[in-house]
Amino acid sequence: EQNYRSTGTILSAANAVIQNNSQRLGKELWTSGDDGDLITLFAAFNEQDEARFVTDRIDELLRQDYRRADIGILYRSNAQSRVLEEALIRTGLPYRIYGGQRFYDRLEIKNALAYLRLIALRDDDTAVERVINTPTRGIGNRTVEILREYARDHQQSLWKSALAMIENGALTARAGNALRGFLSLVEDLAEQTRDMELDSAVDYVVEHSGLIEFHQKEKGEKGQARVENLQELVSAARSFVPEDPDADPLREFLDRAALDAGEQQADEHEDSIQLMTLHSAKGLEFPIVFMVGVEENLFPHKMSMDDPERLEEERRLAYVGITRAEQQLFLSYAESRRLHGQENFNSLSRFIREIPNELINEVRLNNTVTRPSSFASSHIAAQAAADCGIALGQRVLHSIFGAGTVLSFEGQGPSARVQVNFEDEGSKWLVLQYANLQLL
Structure with a gap:
């Protein structure tokens, strides 16, 4: 039961939270060390404000001789990393996604962006290859190889080659029909989204391309995370502000996504900030921990709210997150959060309300003004x-x-x-x- 890492304040907070689990055994962590600093709770206006708070505090900590590797940022939903990643990229802070990939490097996001690139430019061969059979539509590897050969021989794009092969009857009826279905889908997506706002267009594409339904069929949290990431891409489009008001917003958005994807993760051995889901954080410790998005419906997750067993598992995750911190713990929530493509207004997480008031130092609005x-x-x-x-x-x-x-x-x-x-x-x-x- 003795914990040699975390401060007394952090352990007291963790014990106060986990004691609300009815299935919890009577174990209570303790330390012979100092109580340490109070836990900081930041009430952000929105998710951008929250990300700004995190990067500002990290900047202060680095000036106090902490290393970037001393800092872990934990979140409940994989999709939450996007806004944090963008803030870290803007401020030039190297980071790694522990046990996962950066937002724009995730499979489902690459698939969605490929459909969007085809809407903007049919002759994008890389995009064609990526989604020609995703979701699966009966276009096999042999058909794709024939298509590649035809494109090489005629020195034209895969898209133009597909049109020509269908017109010339160069494929079997089954392969030709499957390929025609793919071309028609892209044309329909382009036609339907022609006059839509950027976020509406992205929302339409992730839904009507079949990607949402495709990933919903995956079992467990992986499929749910992929769907949430696709919905988060809609949020990214909604918050996107084009630099050139006369340019095509979709093309600018795709350029920005390509740029963010091109910003390579910090090397495994480089001094970098660690981002991870709470599930990935088990077994790790950091001198400084930021737990972001501590809100009802997000943490605990809305899918666990009505199930006592799943709610207790969420509380165990909160316990894990709190005890990852050795010296300082920062908690943050947003009064308004655009997540998974929707605007959410959630109250402070019940898990944080279970922490005794005397262990909390609340920070609001201006980072320098505290209201204990x-x-x-x-x-x-x-x-x-x-x-x-x-x-x-x-x-x-x-x-x-x-x-x-x-x-x-x-x-x-x-x-x-x-x-x-x-x-x-x-x-x-x-x-x-x-x-x-x-x-x-």
Whole structure:
């Protein structure tokens, strides 16, 4: 039970969380070392703000003579790495994805980008080869080899060669029909997305290319992670701002993705920041740990919320994440998060609310302004609201003010208040026990 690595504060937090598991044996970690620093909790405005906080704090830590390899960034969902990777690339901080690949190097993302490249340029041979039979559509290796030979002999692209071979009847009926289906799919994707905004076009392509359905058939968390990554590509498109307003947004987006993919991971032995999922973090320790995205529906994952056994497994993951930190632990959540292609408004994770208030130092808005006492009141108000079934982003109805969206919580006990943005009345603070809000 004795832990020689983590500070007393970190171990106390971990013990407080895991004791909420009913199946937990009576083991409690302890240390003879110092209590150490309080755990930092950062409330970000959105996922970009969260990534900025992480890179800013890392910059401060590196100036305190920590090495980059001393720092681990942990997240629940594989798709969360994208925004963090982009922030690290922008700030020139070398990093590695431990036990995985960078976002734009992931198989499902490369497949989706190949379809998007074909929409922009049919003669992209690399893209054709990548998705001609993904998802599987009956185009075998022999057909592809014949297509390559025809393209070489006629010195033209695979796309033009496919059209010519179909027209000339150079393939068997079965192979010709399968190839015609692929060409028609790409043409249809291009036609349907012609006048769409970039994010809508990307969303349409990942769905109607069949990639979502294809990866949903994979068993376990791998298939789920691939689907979430494809949905995250939609988020990437939604937040993308073209540098040239007159240029084709899709082509600029593809160029940026190629550039980010081209930024090679740090070498295995290079001093670099380590990014990983909480599942990958087991058995590892770092002097400094950032656990990002500690929000309901993300961590614990929404698919585990109604299953007591899976919820306990999520709490064990939280315990693992907390105890990866030896000296300092930073927790962060976003009040608004664009993830998996959707805007989410989630409350602070129940696992973090299980940590005693005196172990937490909350940081909000400006990284230099701390409010040690606000965590207690804000999270108690959030808990009171949660007991009523209300969460951040929840749509509610008031008998006088009409329909609105929950933005924030404040206070504790009978005076706990909830902030609601009403469609017709604007933003109002209401005392929770008198508001009589109906859930929509």
